[in-house]
Amino acid sequence: MQCLVSEDKLELIQLERNLTVAKCLSAPILLNQKSNEKALIKMIFLIVKRFNDLVNVSRKMNEDQMIDLSADLFDRFGGESMDDILLFFKMARSGEFGDFYRLDSIVILSWLPKYFDLKIQAREDEMKNERNTRQRLEDEAVKNHVPDEKAKAYLEELSKKLKTVGKNKEVTRTDNPLFSYDAYILSLRQSVKTMPDKELKTMLENTSKNQHPQVYDILNDEFETRLAKFVAEDIPEINEMKNDKSNNKRKRHHKNGN
Numbered sequence: 273m274q275c276l277v278s279e280d281k282l283e284l285i286q287l288e289r290n291l292t293v294a295k296c297l298s299a300p301i302l303l304n305q306k307s308n309e310k311a312l313i314k315m316i317f318l319i320v321k322r323f324n325d326l327v328n329v330s331r332k333m334n335e336d337q338m339i340d341l342s343a344d345l346f347d348r349f350g351g352e353s354m355d356d357i358l359l360f361f362k363m364a365r366s367g368e369f370g371d372f373y374r375l376d377s378i379v380i381l382s383w384l385p386k387y388f389d390l391k392i393q394a395r396e397d398e399m400k401n402e403r404n405t406r407q408r409l410e411d412e413a414v415k416n417h418v419p420d421e422k423a424k425a426y427l428e429e430l431s432k433k434l435k436t437v438g439k440n441k442e443v444t445r446t447d448n449p450l451f452s453y454d455a456y457i458l459s460l461r462q463s464v465k466t467m468p469d470k471e472l473k474t475m476l477e478n479t480s481k482n483q484h485p486q487v488y489d490i491l492n493d494e495f496e497t498r499l500a501k502f503v504a505e506d507i508p509e510i511n512e513m514k515n516d517k518s519n520n521k522r523k524r525h526h527k528n529g530n
Contacts, residue, residue: 293391296356302354303350317339461490465494
C-alpha cells in the first residue's frame with residue numbers, strides 16, 4: 273500500500289485490478305495492526321479522498337467528513353483488511369452497490385452489508401473447496417495404497433463376513449423347549465417329577481386349563497399322584513395342597529356357573 277502514500281497512481285490502479293474478494297481473505301486484518309492505527313486511518317483517508325475525487329456527483333464530502341468516515345471505516349473493517357477497503361471503493365465506483373447521487377457517510381456505510389455478504393460467501397466457498405481438496409487427496413491416497421499380504425488376507429476375510437451379514441445360517445432346533453411347544457411339553461413331563469411342591473402348586477394355580485390343557489393335565493396329574501402317595505399321612509404341606517386344590521375347583525366351578 274506504499275503506492276497510496278507515494279501517490280503512484282499507475283501502481284495503485286494495477287493493485288486494484290488484481291484484487292478479488294477471495295484474495296482479500298488471506299490479507300492481514302486491521303485489528304492485528306492496532307499499533308499502527310493512526311497510519312492506517314491516514315491510508316484509509318487517501319482511499320476515500322481518491323474515491324471522492326473520481327466519482328462525478330454534485331454533492332461530495334469535505335475534508336472533515338472524509339476524516340470522520342475514515343475512522344468509521346477503520347472500526348467497521350476491523351476484522352477485514354486494507355485490501356478489502358480498496359476493493360470496496362473500487363466496486364462502489366463501478367456501481368456494483370447501486371446508483372448514487374451524493375457522497376456522505378450514510379450513503380457509503382449503507383453499502384457495507386452488501387460487501388460483507390460477498391466476503392461471507394467467499395469464505396464459505398473457500399471452506400468448501402478445502403474440504404473437497406482434502407477429500408480428493410484422501411481418496412487418491414486410499415486408491416493408490418498397496419496393502420501388504422496380511423492386510424489383503426484380513427480384507428478378504430472381512431469381505432466374506434460382510435456378505436453374510438443378515439443371513440442366519442443356523443436352523444432353529446425343534447427339540448429346544450424355548451422354540452418348540454411340543455419339546456416344552458416333553459420336557460415338562462420329565463421335569464415335573466422333580467419339581468418342588470410349592471413350585472408345582474404355583475404353576476398349577478397359574479395355568480389355565482382352557483388355554484393350556486396339556487400343561488394343566490401334566491401338572492394336575494403330578495399333583496394328584498403326590499396327593500395319592502401321601503393320602504394316609506398327616507403332612508401339613510399335603511393338607512395345604514389339598515385345601516388349595518379344593519378351593520381352586522370351587523372358584524372355577526363358581527366362575528363357570530356365573
